Amino acid sequence: MKRENFIIAIDGFSSCGKSTVAKAVAKKLQFVFIDSGAMYRAVTLYFLRNHIDLTDTDQINAALEHIHIDFIPHTDKVCVLLNGEDVSEEIRMMHVSEKVSEVSAIKEVRHALVKQQQDLGKRRNIVMDGRDIGTTVFPDANLKIFMTASPDVRAERRLAELLAKGELVSMEEIKQNLAHRDHIDSTREESPLRQAEDAIILDNSNLTQEQQLQIVLEEYEKRKGEY
Numbered sequence: 001m002k003r004e005n006f007i008i009a010i011d012g013f014s015s016c017g018k019s020t021v022a023k024a025v026a027k028k029l030q031f032v033f034i035d036s037g038a039m040y041r042a043v044t045l046y047f048l049r050n051h052i053d054l055t056d057t058d059q060i061n062a063a064l065e066h067i068h069i070d071f072i073p074h075t076d077k078v079c080v081l082l083n084g085e086d087v088s089e090e091i092r093m094m095h096v097s098e099k100v101s102e103v104s105a106i107k108e109v110r111h112a113l114v115k116q117q118q119d120l121g122k123r124r125n126i127v128m129d130g131r132d133i134g135t136t137v138f139p140d141a142n143l144k145i146f147m148t149a150s151p152d153v154r155a156e157r158r159l160a161e162l163l164a165k166g167e168l169v170s171m172e173e174i175k176q177n178l179a180h181r182d183h184i185d186s187t188r189e190e191s192p193l194r195q196a197e198d199a200i201i202l203d204n205s206n207l208t209q210e211q212q213l214q215i216v217l218e219e220y221e222k223r224k225g226e227y
Contacts, residue, residue, distance in 0.1 A: 006031070008127045008220065009134035012147030013193070014181050015154040015161075017204055017212070018129040021147070023078070024213045026127040029220065033078055034071065034120050036130030036137070037100075039113050041091035042069050042082045044103040048095065054102060064112045094162065094169055094177070101181040104131070105188035114191070132191035134199055142223050144199035145216060153205045154178055 008031070010022045019035050026033035043064075047054070052063050070081040080088045090096070103109055117128065117137045128137065134144035149157075155174045162169050185193040195201065200219055204212050 004123055005121070006125045006143075006224065007121055007138050007141040008143045008145070008216070009138050009141035009196075009199075010127065010129040010145045010147060010216075011131055011134050011193070011196070011199065012129075012145075012202075013149075013154065014178060014185070015158040016147040016149045017157065017209070018147050020209060021145075021204075021212045021216060022127045022129040024209065025216050025220075028213065028217060029125070029127075031125040031127050032120075033073075034117065034126055034128040035078065035080070036113070036117055036128055036133060038071075038080045038088075038091060039069050039116065040104045040109070041096050041100050042080055042087055043067055043109055043113065044096050044100045045087055045091050046082060047103055048099060054106065057108060060106060060108050064108065069116070089165065092161070092165065094167055094173075097177055097181075101184035101188075105184055105190060107190045110190045131185055131193040134196035135194060136191040139196070143216075143219055144196045145202050145219070146195040146199040147202045147204060149203060149205045151175065151178065 008025060010018050012018050019037065022035070023033050025031070046052075046067050047063060050063060053059050066083070068083050072079045072081060077088070079086050080091060114137050120126070121128065121138060130137070134141050134146070155171060155178060158174050158178065159169065159171055162174075202212065202215060
């Protein structure tokens, strides 16, 4: 039985350019773009602001009841709203990056957000990027992409992103943060980062954004008759 909508799942390590490619694909195909990583960052920001004890399940569950995340598309970007507040810039800051993998590993957080993500994907053509989209959120996605890049390339991209926003950090801090996040993301008990068996591997270490976009669009063309 064919599904009513087409789902493209883009997974991979942090700072591999998943969101950049996902946004471009969504724009080209006029699909809805959903940044699952931004959802975990928004929860992390809420936890930091409200001093939630990450070892206290009752506090975590209570906090999750008061978190509403939404995406509002604009001409050149998609704004992330946390309880009505635009937090698109703040969730990308280093103090959030340092905690997001730890928060993302919490079972209660993952269960709550996976449900929200699945609800967002009902009856709409979507492109969603994250760590477990093709393995947990939408294991039956029509097209699965697993993105990767060399550690040095990832660190350079992340450093450039932060410096452009005026956040002064060193290359060494970036590399340590990425290595720490990779370890947590890959070894956590709940929905660890891993490549789906039927995913297309896209190593973009030496590819331009346009080349990456074309690869994904070509894979889409092969499968668009599936819905």
